[in-house]
Amino acid sequence: MTHKTLNLNVPTLTRVEGEGALHVTVENGQVGDVELEIYEPPRMFEAFLRGRGAAEPVDITARICGICPVAYQMSAAHAIESIAGVHPGGAIRELRRLLYCGEWIESHVLHMAFLHAPDFVGVDSGIEIARRHPELMAEVLHLKKTGNRIMEVVGGRPIHPVNVRLGGFYRAPTRAELGTLDSDLERAHAAALALLRWVATFDYPSIPGRLADNTEYVSLRHGSEYPFNEGRIVSNQGLDVDVATFGERIREYHVAHSTALHATLGGDEGSGRHYQTGPLARWMNNADLVPGSVRTVAEQLGVAEIETNPFRSILVRGLETLWAVEEAQRIIAGYRPPTQAALDVPTTAGVGHGCTEAPRGILYHRYEIDSTGTITDAVIIPPTSQNQDAIETDLRDFVASHLDLDDHTLGHRCEQVIRNYDPCISCATHFLRFSIDRGD
């Protein structure tokens, strides 16, 4: 008889970088419970928002995450602007995309080089990688810093931007200010390529019999561009809905072992369809929308338009980083400051929905506003919550197919399975306390 108990813990930090643990039971060679425990107050921010003014979520929700504040700002802004029928276009829209480029670059590069790559290299940290590859990591540091620089120039600060408001920005940067990013982006492009080519040399584990291959991959899709802020919500299994109706299809449900709600599509815990969001979903649904330059690199590196191995998500993040650098260069090259930094967003009662692509997947916001402009209800569904089922499914399948591994290796691999999703539970680093009871 074989019996295993695995306890894996994540230090609690904020709503998304929450505290977590993993509990797995194996009896008679069969995996029993697989529980990704997250200890975090997932609805505190929604409670904070009730009674606040409609202009405030842009700043309040940005504080949910220090890695992806732009995602929170964008989803909040789009949701509330939609109530008033305001849809910023032109230069404001481009600036929003540029700001998002900065966030994707800094978030993806941090995850790839410092959190995820050590798993593949067999070291403990990015510092150890730097010891082995100093020239590469020096450029990677600059690449990450370029992402933060974009956020600083457009958003006013490299972390937690303060220049975003409903309708646009408090102040639009000048062409000269954006021009200061040109040389950084040129260097960053080479670094993004070098990082991508390096991660393409990794050996990628697999999960035999992976059930998640049958789950739905959900992302935004826009008609003509790789998605950040806009588009319909689609899946590889035919889902194609307006953001405004997506909330009706998500069913959040509570499980005893996690304070973060899980989510399914089109039904409850028992009947709903399991899905995942993030780079693999975005790439699967939008690979045809990246420029030919990025598609060519993907082909050279053997990245297919449909990638379902979660361990290969690091490759897609690398492609998205390369794309974000090129998109930033495109936006800056064509930039003409808007005549107004922000459109007026009149106080309007109603319900608004916003969904944008955070680096780790779709981030959905819903706000109910009364005639005084006061928020009466708020719902925020972050990608990490949506991906919990997929993570647990992967863990179950991985443990089931790797019971021959020793405790240390199995524990390490389980951490890596979680990190494949770049979850904002301690931002997915080497966080797990691991023990196994084999029932001996």
Added chain:
Amino acid sequence: MNAPDRLLVIGVGNRDRGDDGVGPVVCDLVEQLSLPYVDTIVFEGSVLDLPLRWSTTNRVVIVDAAEPTGEPGRITTTDGLAERLTTPSTVSTHTIDVGAAIEMARVLDRLPVELSIIGIEGAEFGFGAPLSSAVERSAHRVAADIGRRFPDSGY
């Protein structure tokens, strides 16, 4: 690009969080001295960017608020080159600290010629709070000391 031997004062902290803002305040005070060979940076970004902020020919002083231990305003100076700061054995986005940034600079051969880390022990870190009096006095002492190290300052 900074010329050789220039001193770079990097103030780390959040001005809106009481004593956490002491690093930026020291930068303000040093700026007021108009020292000819001293540059200041108020640093709000990721600490991993720190190695990219200095030149290997710089002398660098990093000023940050230190954790309360009951002695508000206590100044602790550490030689960042001679001493290895405690760094987490692993790097998460929430455990990347100055020690990890210095270690990264070390392995990338990007250490400055001098690196002092000055911690000023804080007491109050509330939203919008001013510096506590003991911390403010220490900020002036640190700025004055920087002025003395560069006698052209006239501090």
